[in-house]
Amino acid sequence: MGRGRPGGPCPAAVQGTSGSSALSKCSAAARGYIQDRFLPLLVGRRRRRRAPLVHRGYYIRARAVDHCVQDFLLKTQRYPRTQDVGLLHHTVVYEVDFLNVACQKAALIKRTKELSALVGDTGGEGLGVITFSGEDYKLLGVDLSELSELERALEEAGLDKEIPTLFIAEVVLTYMENSRSDALIQWAAEHFSQACFLLYEQMHPEDPFGRVMQQHFSQLNSTLHSLSKHPDCEAQRRRFLEKGWTECSVMDMNTFFTCCTPEDEQQRLQALEPFDEYEEWHLKCSHYFVLTASKGVEPSWTPLLSNMTVPHHEGPVRMAGSITAAVCAMHSEVSGLRRYGHHSVLIKPNVVLTTGGFGEEDGQHCRMRNFHVLIKHAGYWKAGCVKKKNPDKKWDERLYHTVSCLSNSLALVVGGRTSPASAGLGMLWLNFPETYNASDLGDITVDLLSVQPAAEPAALRWRHSTTEVMFKGEKYLFLYGGRSAMEPVLGDWYFLHTQELSCTVIPVEGPVPESRHSHSACSWKGGVLIAGGLGAAEQPLGSVFFLRELEHGFQWQTVETHPSLIPRYSHTAHVHDGKLLLVGGVWFHSSSVPGITVLDLMTGLCLDYTINVEQLEWPLMLHNHSSVFLPDEKELLIIGGGGNCFSFGTHLNPEPVSLSLSNILISH
DSSP states (O other): OEEEOOOOSOHHHHHHHHHHHHHHHHHHHHTTSSOOTTHHHHHTTOOOOOOHHHHHHHHHHHHHHHHHHHHHHHHTTOSOSSSOTTSOSSOOEEEEEOHHHHHHHHHHHHHOHHHHHHHTBOSOTTSTTEEEEBSSEEEEEOOTTOHHHHHHHHHHTTOOTTSOEEEEEESOGGGSOHHHHHHHHHHHHHHOSSEEEEEEEEOOOSSHHHHHHHHHHHHTTOOOTHHHHSOSHHHHHHHHHHTTOSEEEEEEHHHHHHHHSOHHHHHHHHTSSOOOOHHHHHHHHHTEEEEEEEESOSSOOOTTTTTSOOOOOOSSOOEEEEEEEEEOOBSSOOOSOOEESOEEEEEETTEEEEEOOEEEETTEEEEOOOEEEEEEETTEEEEEEEEESSOGGGTTTOBSOEEEEOSSSEEEEEOOBSSTTSOOOOEEEEEOOSOOOGGGGGGOEEEEEEOOGGGGGGGSOBSOEEEEEEETTEEEEEEEOOBOSSOSOOOOEEEEETTTOOEEOOOEESOOOOOOBSOEEEEETTEEEEEOOBOTTSOBBOOEEEEEEOSSSEEEEEOOOBSOOOOBBSOEEEEETTEEEEEOOBOSOTTSOOOEEEEETTTOBEEEEEEEOTTOSSOOOOSSOEEEEETTTTEEEEEOOEEEOTTSOEEEOOSOEEEEOHHHHHHO
């Protein structure tokens, strides 16, 4: 077996990524994500607790590597049959790293009794580049890009090229120039009679998340070279087959987690600590892949294909056209709208109120305290901060809440959270002036009034929906789904009478939709359209339901779509002239990112449109955003969006974006 790190134009920067990775792995191990009692010995006193999102990222990496390594050992019968399955039998690990890193690691092993006893120090180091020699572990200080030196070092360390050999490269080859990494892949295929290769690294450089990812590594002076030439799974598979490997399988980490991780293990992971960064988790997983290749191994080594069903991935999403995104024409400088997990609502024609979320305020990232308003006048938008009449403690700086406008001066806030461990925040009335215009921005005030607790238990949730429905001529708010501190996904619902704000029991018949959160909900024909969402297994849903008003109650009906709606969540939605518009979101179809989907509610025809972002100077992330549709102008206003991009930094869409939907709504 062999594993290593490359040389290149800036080895010091690449080595820096190794140290950060070790700290993250140690933090993940401390929280129970991975089992590795030796990690604390390797990082010493440099302990730092990482975010749950980073823990999950390193968990899936370790899980993928362990899955493939164990399969290799079992297929080549290198696990003992009569001993503990965790012990290796007739297996030697050759670790290759930069010489100075290898020397530091060797010194650490020697001075740590537990590590030294584990690997069995045989005193063979000092022979050229062999910095440590154990009974079944050899640590070599070699630049992987220098193949002649690598081959000579492995020969000196006693590697037998005729026995089954597994090469492991975890985020290694991408730091090398493509010509050098290609040469290494070809060398491994040509020089070993029974060779297997395990590769884990990044892909999809050109979508919004990929652009942020690339920028992060460029700032570290650690360019990801392979991305331009090998940007996706299929390109990586072709690369290995063209370099002499006879079998090759690749999958992104969303597919790996779904297909190769037992259900009980998925549930264990999801219960380890409070978590509410689903979008970032799935985007991270769609930008990393695991690849296995083999040559000369009988039977073929295919750990990513055997004993499981891989979901069928269609080709690229068939797009019906493109919609151009443009930065909104503003009469004032936009501040306070760099946020996600917020809510925006059209409180009257051409007036948009934005509340809550996490974003940038006074130069710092925090939960947002201030409300903001956008007013459109003479074709331009003007932005301003809204004053509150009373202290902020009633607001509680909430995320993932809903705001429903019930009159020209009154809106109801339902649910939301501060942290994923919070029990929910209940309801608030927002009281605002009935009349104002763009010149009044500095004088607008909102009064926050607590709601009597009678209906509040229904509101102790977030990532839910509240939608206006009509029943027997009376208005109700239909509160559906979401999640809570106790339940990761909810499928219940409540009818809130808008005047009395009390829960009313109204009969509902028909097949009940699967529990979900982060879905969309729109009023239509007196009922509600529910689309997509994230289900109980943290899997996106592609179903559309219509809660239809009947004489004696309501009925759930399935809305059939042709072709099938691609499962998604964290999108927004609007209904116009019998058409359901789904805006952005997250899906597992990694060949593209969601744009605008138009579903004809009469025919079921479902068309996808890309969003042309050439006019924008920054990546447009369409998840955790809010959107408002102006029906007269057929204009879609997108406010905020983005989030934490794994360990690559936080991206917040800096300005509101306008999409003109006239063409697609006319031609559709």
